[in-house]
Amino acid sequence: MMKLLLAVFLSLTTLASAHYTFPALIVNGQTTPAWQYVRRTNNYQSNGPVTDVRSQDFRCYNSQTRATAQTYTGISAGSRIGFATNQGITHPSTTNIYMAKAPAGVDVASWDGSGAVWFKVHEISAVTNGGSSITFPSNGMRSVEFSLPSSLPSGQYLVRIENVALHSASGMNGAQWYISCAQIEVTSGGNGNPSPLVSIPGVYTGSEPGVMLNIYYPVPKTYVQPGPAVWRG
Numbered sequence: 001m002m003k004l005l006l007a008v009f010l011s012l013t014t015l016a017s018a019h020y021t022f023p024a025l026i027v028n029g030q031t032t033p034a035w036q037y038v039r040r041t042n043n044y045q046s047n048g049p050v051t052d053v054r055s056q057d058f059r060c061y062n063s064q065t066r067a068t069a070q071t072y073t074g075i076s077a078g079s080r081i082g083f084a085t086n087q088g089i090t091h092p093s094t095t096n097i098y099m100a101k102a103p104a105g106v107d108v109a110s111w112d113g114s115g116a117v118w119f120k121v122h123e124i125s126a127v128t129n130g131g132s133s134i135t136f137p138s139n140g141m142r143s144v145e146f147s148l149p150s151s152l153p154s155g156q157y158l159v160r161i162e163n164v165a166l167h168s169a170s171g172m173n174g175a176q177w178y179i180s181c182a183q184i185e186v187t188s189g190g191n192g193n194p195s196p197l198v199s200i201p202g203v204y205t206g207s208e209p210g211v212m213l214n215i216y217y218p219v220p221k222t223y224v225q226p227g228p229a230v231w232r233g
Contacts, residue, residue, distance in 0.1 A: 149233025
């Protein structure tokens with residue numbers, strides 16, 4: 001009995017160690033404390049993923065914690081920001097980052113990001129070469145960073161990262177999504193018009209060719225990054 005319990009414990013430990021979270025915001029090269037500017041997610045201890053793209057957890061993954069965070073203020077448009085992992089991305093995966101601007105007069109800390117308000121600002125896709133191999137640049141990264149468009153309007157925003165692990169994605173809900181939302185305030189912004197705008201959840205059905213696929217056999221000849229086009233300002 002003790003051996004069985006030990007085996008279960010070790011298997012669960014291994015499973016948790018293979019997963020990860022994105023608990024820290026990075027601003028201009030400086031990594032902030034975990035969960036200070038990022039809403040604490042349900043998996044902050046387990047590291048477990050979201051698998052249902054239709055669930056409310058697919059937005060910011062904080063239905064159980066009900067967490068908000070501090071808002072990082074004074075980030076100029078054009079600054080470089082991103083997310084740090086707790087232990088590195090350990091799965092073959094691709095990555096998207098979305099943003100959503102809080103309505104005028106609404107504090108982003110109390111805003112849930114509902115509606116068609118999200119636009120994509122960064123992506124890391126897979127690399128294919130016609131069917132002989134597929135590689136995943138996200139795999140192994142300890143952080144994901146990008147530059148805010150210089151024409152991004154000033155205001156308060158949710159910044160949401162989604163990393164979709166594809167090692168078991170051959171069936172519906174097989175893809176594993178690792179998600180976090182940070183809160184920032186952008187200053188010195190421009191007059192850009194971010195688009196296209198999508199709802200989260202709602203942006204995916206779960207059956208997209210970049211979400212439900214077998215990455216091992218036959219090796220995909222191409223890879224279609226899920227979600228809308230990146231808005232670059």
